[in-house]
Amino acid sequence: MxxxxxxxxxxxxxxxxxxEQRAAIEARIAPxxxxxxxxxxxxxxxxxxxxxxxxxxxxxAIDGEATYNTACLACHASGAxxxxxxxxxxxxxxxxxxxxxxxxxxxxxxxxxxGMMAKGGRADLSDEAVMAAVDYMVENxx
Numbered sequence: 001m002x003x004x005x006x007x008x009x010x011x012x013x014x015x016x017x018x019x020e021q022r023a024a025i026e027a028r029i030a031p032x033x034x035x036x037x038x039x040x041x042x043x044x045x046x047x048x049x050x051x052x053x054x055x056x057x058x059x060x061a062i063d064g065e066a067t068y069n070t071a072c073l074a075c076h077a078s079g080a081x082x083x084x085x086x087x088x089x090x091x092x093x094x095x096x097x098x099x100x101x102x103x104x105x106x107x108x109x110x111x112x113x114x115g116m117m118a119k120g121g122r123a124d125l126s127d128e129a130v131m132a133a134v135d136y137m138v139e140n141x142x
Contacts, residue, residue, distance in 0.1 A: 064136030067129045071120040076137060081115020084141070092141035100138070107134045 017025070068076070068086070075083035084091035095103060107130045110118035119125045120133075 062129050062132040064132030067133035068136050071122045071125060072133050086137050086140050089141055096138060103134050104131050
């Protein structure tokens with residue numbers, strides 16, 4: 001037991017870090033993100049729900065193009081799994097004819113028997129973010 005105690009004391013005294021080493025360790029263990037709750041401003045940007053509760057238009061606060069680029073682009077730029085390609089009015093026309101609510105539903109809940117997964121496989125997206133991405137795709141495919 002004495003050997004273990006002496007070893008721990010020696011190990012504790014042997015670890016003297018420079019400021020650069022401490023900063024590097026802090027950077028490695030820093031949180032990946034932060035939680036932004038309704039009504040809070042995080043990183044200088046109000047949360048979408050905060051914009052809605054403040055009387056603002058939450059959809060305007062969500063960037064549909066950014067959501068498209070991170071969640072939808074892989075299929076809707078290549079046509080993978082039969083996805084309509086953004087910009088191809090012919091492939092979008094029958095879908096648009098069903099109405100925007102149907103397109104929102106397809107984006108949020110997916111389409112059974114097809115490659116269209118709910119929220120494009122991104123369960124972390126809000127319904128509003130998916131709807132903004134759908135709006136972006138429709139606007140650029142008419």
